[in-house]
Amino acid sequence: MASVASRYEVAPLRDGLPFGATVSGLTLDMLKDESTRKALYDLWIDKGVLYFRDGDSSDDMHMELSACFGPLEEHLFPSVRSETNPALTKIKFFPEDGSLYDVRGEPRGSWLPWHSDLVYSASINRGGILRPDQIPPRFGKTGYLCQIAAYERLPQSLRDRIEGKHVVYEITIDHGDHTFADTDEVTCLRMAASGEAIQKNKFTYPRVVHPMVYTQEKTGRKVLNVSPGFALGIYEDGSWAGDALLHEVCKYCMDPELAYFHDWQMGDMVLWDNWRVLHCAEGTHPEDTRVMYRTTISGDYAMGRPIGIDGPTADYDI
């Protein structure tokens, strides 16, 4: 275990994993030191996921730590903000309320496929930190996958075919309905009240496009910028061939062998770079309660754009 600053410890998230680090023993007091904040920021850019353990964990620590990585923003949808602190998104499942899915024959509350947060909007948030408030006794893990590693294992032929192309996204509240996220055997059994509220207005949100590949500014590494969740297809090729290409690319994004699944303990916090790391939710047993808080770290990589907001732009006479 190597020491980055003498007061906290940094170690790999898991041996052999191409991303992620564990940061142990970080306290709120340490964040007063500008060089510590800078070191944590640089570590995050390098590793993509930071798991904070055995340190301070509270609303104040959650907010202050998040601020090391960028300004905070409130979630796009008011219905998922915390009642007491709007900068915190409340991710919750209760036996009596919460989205419930049949996931390959097993009932799971608040299950989520591999996705980037807010990819259905033109400006994808920079990142987020998750912290548990109530951990279920079963399941409830969060998965993470690195999209720099995904690009590196993409065959050159696929790299050539996606260069310069874009993916179209839209808000899809029924998570059993994500065409490219391996949801063939996932069915929504019950929609959360907050999901119903968003669904009601779904036709008022524009579709957006994001480039399939971009280069990480600080390191020059290429990122496979594809979220299987919320994807509708390839903007430049809406044909079956385009869909087949996107399915093939998404298989590389969702390789479970290269994923890290975090098994939550109280006091944990996990930060991820939403511009290069996908995440997913294993879901909760329908009889259990799970409550998590998440910050939304602001930023705009300035490569997303809305489409079709002012009506059709294509010529139908073809």
Ligand SMILES: [Fe+2]
């Ligand atoms: Fe998410």
